[in-house]
């Protein structure tokens with residue numbers, strides 16, 4: 313199980329190696345995604361709180377990257393954070409997510425991205441529930457819920 317210490321370690325010393333890589337040009341991503349998906353995943357945007365489709369969904373399934381379809385999170389580790397964005401306590405696999413220090417907007421945060429295609433997902437914070445203490449705060453637009461693989 314990953315803890316905040318692991319997250320800091322990844323963001324400072326380098327990320328785990330993904331199982332595969334998906335790399336496309338900006339034009340290819342633009343053609344594949346909706347405008348909102350493109351803005352969030354490829355240009356590090358944020359959807360408005362409480363607007364995402366997956367925010368209040370607790371159906372069983374796996375949350376896949378909207379860009380490359382890699383499984384990122386599982387419904388069993390989703391929790392209601394009250395923030396207005398889908399929130400998770402762990403990634404589905406330790407190497408599914410990539411971490412980078414983000415100092416924009418005068419804050420020091422840790423950005424989370426898909427480790428396969430570098431899609432921006434959101435941020436991770438050390439104020440989640442026990443035992444991991446992590447809160448992955450992810451945009452709905454960055455993910456698709458696959459109910460069949462539950």
Ligand SMILES: [Zn+2]
Nearest residue numbers: 377380426429
């Ligand atoms: Zn991806």
